Amino acid sequence: MTSAKANLELPSANRDVELPAQDPHRVSGDAHRSIVIQPGRVAPAYLSESRGDDAAQWSNRPVATLAVLFFVTGAFGIPLLWRNPQFSTWQRFLWSIVVLVYTIALFAGVGMLVLHTLAPARGN
Numbered sequence: 001m002t003s004a005k006a007n008l009e010l011p012s013a014n015r016d017v018e019l020p021a022q023d024p025h026r027v028s029g030d031a032h033r034s035i036v037i038q039p040g041r042v043a044p045a046y047l048s049e050s051r052g053d054d055a056a057q058w059s060n061r062p063v064a065t066l067a068v069l070f071f072v073t074g075a076f077g078i079p080l081l082w083r084n085p086q087f088s089t090w091q092r093f094l095w096s097i098v099v100l101v102y103t104i105a106l107f108a109g110v111g112m113l114v115l116h117t118l119a120p121a122r123g124n
Helices: 003-007 062-072 074-083 089-122
Strands: none
Touching: 062 074, 062 089, 074 089
């Protein structure tokens, strides 16, 4: 018997334990049985399933990766880009440079907007 099957066995009923007659939690004449699964012994189903189709995962779709690059932030998107098998090495370099320029432009634009907004308050 494997360790996974041994962990799923039903424990034997406690025949020596006498329950009081007025026990409100008593369902039937037999003692309650339960299954005990020890943590770390039985892998969840999503870990044991073999997934041969990596393109089915959202993070491996090129459109999803580009959306994270431009709409979330480059700091989270660039590692996702480099782990994505759908992009070649030259595409990874190209998109990394584009995202770097895009991020710098966003920071410069926000900085100019803040300075323009604060200019009347400073008296300029």
